[in-house]
Amino acid sequence: MRTETAHALLAAQFPQWRDLPLARVGVHGTVNAVFRLGDGLTARFPLQDQDVEAEAAAARELFGATRFRTPEPVALGVPGPGFPRPWSVQTWLPGTVTSENSHQQNQAFGYDMAEFIHGVRTLDPAGRTFRGQGRGGDLPAHDAYLESCFRAGEGLLDVPALRRLWAELRELPRESPEVMCHGDLIPGNLLSDGDHLAGVLDVGGLGPADPALDLICAWHLFDRATREAFRSAVTCTDLDWERGRAWAFQQAMGLVWYYDRTNPPMARLGRSTLRRITGG
Incomplete structure (x- = not known):
């Protein structure tokens, strides 16, 4: 998305911010085109259809629930010239975006991740259950998707070995009840x-x-020793730990082939995660 288009939408719909500097950030993002707006705001323009009102509701629910900063929704924009979808404005969060290697040996970061997960789990589901889409439900429901990943991954990965691993992971039962989750704790x-x-x-x-x-963050972020420190702090069952490995596998398999040419950092994350899952 062009900066000029984002600026025109902001100027037309939120003229109070029209004179603030606007700059694209996170150019490797896959879900939103994100622009920093002044010192304290971000404008987020979805690259695919999203429910921005639901996203804002989730942000309000999580905001302040842990000691770690999360975005606060500020405004919702509507489609306009050059952009066909609703979009949003949130608060800007300071910090450095992590990578698959930046904190792999950092146990303090592992303890912070465990604390954040515990904090999210204290939120009240208020009668809600899993929405039935994406990761977080039944592992075998992703068989067809994984099969497409195995076919697309030929020539990029050791597909026969990964097929065998998925055949084991998909059989892991779930015994623990649902809890509130962030859902995408990637670097x-x-x-x-x-x-x-x-x-x-x-x-x-x-x-x-x-x-x-x-728990997917354990394989996306940490080496073996730091994973164990995180595991002790997050206090999960052995079965949940293995299912976390399975969800990380499901996500990583898609990253490698889908982003192989278009988004090398995401493809690199997928490869790194698969190495850790298979013994690294």
Whole structure:
């Protein structure tokens, strides 16, 4: 999305911000085109159809629920010239975006992630249950998607070995009840301040799910020793831990082939996660 288009939409719909500097950030994002607006705001323009009102509701629910910063919704925009979807304005969060290697040996960061997950789990589902789409429900429901990933991954990955691993992971039963989860704790959604977690982005997926879902960060972020420190702090069952590994596998398989040519950092994350899942 062009900066000029974003500026025109902001000027037309929110003239109070028309003179603030506007700059694209996070150019490797896959869900939103994000622009920093002045010192304290971000404008987010979905790259695919999204329910921005539901995202804002999730942001309001999570805001202030933990000691870690999360975005606060500020305004909702509507489609306009050059952009066909609703969009949003949120608060800007300071911090450095993490990567698959930036905190892999940092146990303090692992403890912060465990604390954040515990904080999210204290939220009241208020009668809600898993929405039935995406990660966080039943593992076998993703068989068809994984099959498409295996076919697309030929020549990029050791597909026969990964097929065998999925055949084992998909059989893992779930015994723990649903809890509130962030739903997408990948490095690109986590901000750091030195050794510590500073903030968490992309909170629109907040909702009830398999408690193993938020454990995916262990394989996206940490080496073996730091994973064990995180595991001790997050206090999960052995079965939930293995299901977290399965959800991380499901996500990583799609990252490698889908972004192989278009978004190298995301493809690199997928490869790194698969290496950790298979023994690294």
